[in-house]
Amino acid sequence: MAGPRNSWQGVQDEVMQRIRTRSWKPGETIPNEADLAAEFGCARTTINRALRNLAEAGVLDRRRRAGTRVAEHPVRKATLRIPIIRREIEARGMRHGYVLLERSEHAAPETVCAEMNCDIGTRLIKVRALHLADGLPYVIEDRWINPNVVAGAREADFSEMNANEWLVTNASFTKGEFAVSARSASIEDAMTLETQAGAALINVRRTTWDGPHGITLVNLIYAPGYQIQTEI
Amino acid sequence: MAGPRNSWQGVQDEVMQRIRTRSWKPGETIPNEADLAAEFGCARTTINRALRNLAEAGVLDRRRRAGTRVAEHPVRKATLRIPIIRREIEARGMRHGYVLLERSEHAAPETVCAEMNCDIGTRLIKVRALHLADGLPYVIEDRWINPNVVAGAREADFSEMNANEWLVTNASFTKGEFAVSARSASIEDAMTLETQAGAALINVRRTTWDGPHGITLVNLIYAPGYQIQTEI
DNA sequence: ATGCCGATAATGTGCATACATATTAAGGAG
DNA sequence: CTCCTTAATATGTATGCACATTATCGGCAT
Numbered sequence: 001m002a003g004p005r006n007s008w009q010g011v012q013d014e015v016m017q018r019i020r021t022r023s024w025k026p027g028e029t030i031p032n033e034a035d036l037a038a039e040f041g042c043a044r045t046t047i048n049r050a051l052r053n054l055a056e057a058g059v060l061d062r063r064r065r066a067g068t069r070v071a072e073h074p075v076r077k078a079t080l081r082i083p084i085i086r087r088e089i090e091a092r093g094m095r096h097g098y099v100l101l102e103r104s105e106h107a108a109p110e111t112v113c114a115e116m117n118c119d120i121g122t123r124l125i126k127v128r129a130l131h132l133a134d135g136l137p138y139v140i141e142d143r144w145i146n147p148n149v150v151a152g153a154r155e156a157d158f159s160e161m162n163a164n165e166w167l168v169t170n171a172s173f174t175k176g177e178f179a180v181s182a183r184s185a186s187i188e189d190a191m192t193l194e195t196q197a198g199a200a201l202i203n204v205r206r207t208t209w210d211g212p213h214g215i216t217l218v219n220l221i222y223a224p225g226y227q228i229q230t231e232i
Numbered sequence: 233m234a235g236p237r238n239s240w241q242g243v244q245d246e247v248m249q250r251i252r253t254r255s256w257k258p259g260e261t262i263p264n265e266a267d268l269a270a271e272f273g274c275a276r277t278t279i280n281r282a283l284r285n286l287a288e289a290g291v292l293d294r295r296r297r298a299g300t301r302v303a304e305h306p307v308r309k310a311t312l313r314i315p316i317i318r319r320e321i322e323a324r325g326m327r328h329g330y331v332l333l334e335r336s337e338h339a340a341p342e343t344v345c346a347e348m349n350c351d352i353g354t355r356l357i358k359v360r361a362l363h364l365a366d367g368l369p370y371v372i373e374d375r376w377i378n379p380n381v382v383a384g385a386r387e388a389d390f391s392e393m394n395a396n397e398w399l400v401t402n403a404s405f406t407k408g409e410f411a412v413s414a415r416s417a418s419i420e421d422a423m424t425l426e427t428q429a430g431a432a433l434i435n436v437r438r439t440t441w442d443g444p445h446g447i448t449l450v451n452l453i454y455a456p457g458y459q460i461q462t463e464i
Numbered sequence: 465a466t467g468c469c470g471a472t473a474a475t476g477t478g479c480a481t482a483c484a485t486a487t488t489a490a491g492g493a494g
Numbered sequence: 495c496t497c498c499t500t501a502a503t504a505t506g507t508a509t510g511c512a513c514a515t516t517a518t519c520g521g522c523a524t
Contacts, residue, residue, distance in 0.1 A: 176464030182432035200414035232408030297517035
């Protein structure tokens with residue numbers, strides 16, 4: 001599976017093995033790249049790639065001149081995949097449905113302006129929609145869009161094409177923020193998601209930016225039972 | 233910031249620029265590595281590193297012989313950092329506190345056995361503890377440990393050293409699963425976290441494995457208001 | 465048309481080498 | 495002893511080359 005001993009994957013596996021078996025202990029400095037290359041019988045480049053990869057994963061700590069050490073407190077990194085909603089639903093083998101609940105344009109509340117870094121009073125587009133999986137409520141998409149940043153947003157009506165996909169293909173961002181929290185279902189949430197008020201829901205809030213300009217701020221309110229899963 | 237045009241970072245930035253400005257459109261095939269190397273005046277290796285990096289980030293789709301294309305539906309990847317709890321609290325500038333609530337050993341429930349892949353009736357260690365930030369409840373750590381997989385777990389009493397840190401330094405895993413969901417506070421949760429029953433809480437469930445053997449299964453139940461944040 | 469199969473073109477990887485850069489250690493001046 | 499300069503060292507990166515791997519394309523036989 002891992003490939004031969006002299007491939008970067010092979011080196012990576014062997015290094016992991018030594019860390020797991022405590023042959024190299026947390027905090028300890030491991031041999032330098034040149035020595036490892038000699039030991040493994042491969043080029044330093046190969047060792048470098050393996051160790052760099054493990055450093056990115058948080059298993060190793062590398063510093064120039066100081067050398068490479070086994071991370072004392074391995075800050076493991078899990079990568080979350082963030083697909084567009086339609087594909088997330090289809091990937092689970094379910095049929096995607098979409099209902100536009102509201103589309104309006106008005107001066108945004110102060111808190112929204114603050115988060116999107118736009119002048120108070122800027123007229124933003126508000127979109128509220130429901131995504132369905134096999135006909136059942138899946139997630140509420142509650143979104144603000146700044147039409148001054150995204151060309152064509154005023155003309156899109158989001159009744160056929162959902163805002164999530166429209167933005168992915170029509171706007172590009174340089175930076176994004178992402179927060180997951182828990183939320184007690186409001187009466188409105190509960191009615192839309194066909195559940196009971198007070199139910200515990202996952203709320204994902206995402207802001208995306210084009211340079212200094214906030215493009216969109218979205219709250220995704222998932223139906224009960226939703227889980228964000230990944231491997232470490 | 234980005235370095236000169238002929239560094240892999242420079243290439244990466246320029247490629248991102250072209251994607252953002254729709255100079256290379258989603259789904260479109262971009263020039264091959266050799267051509268790009270000629271255009272940028274650098275080695276193919278350098279181009280390769282830049283494109284490989286962007287492919288890992290989900291921006292590009294690469295296939296041998298078929299070439300490199302701009303991802304149609306950019307499945308962005310956010311990386312979550314998972315530090316040990318004490319350091320997470322200290323990183324926020326707060327003082328970490330710890331209270332062991334329960335430590336027992338008994339035959340595990342069927343559902344736990346199923347998730348940890350151990351025989352039904354296996355005696356597991358159960359640890360329930362509360363972590364505090366500046367004296368206030370921060371998260372409940374509700375954990376099962378398989379002492380047959382982790383040497384020394386039976387001897388550790390977890391009253392001083394918390395199980396989270398003990399495991400990090402005494403066990404190593406080959407694989408881990410990770411799920412975030414929302415949970416309505418039970419009466420017991422509410423009392424421990426000093427909040428009200430029914431409050432919406434973030435629940436992180438993590439299982440770690442050493443090969444085929446489940447090491448530990450933990451539910452982290454965070455106090456209200458907790459957010460998981462990251463950048464994209 | 466259909467299916468097999470080899471040529472081909474793209475990425476994936478490894479190697480030897482050179483130089484860049486950061487950081488520590490050592491040494492010298494005051 | 496302290497501060498500054500300088501040298502040594504480990505990692506970071508770029509290059510040119512070679513070969514491995516794998517889809518895809520196109521031709522050929524059925």
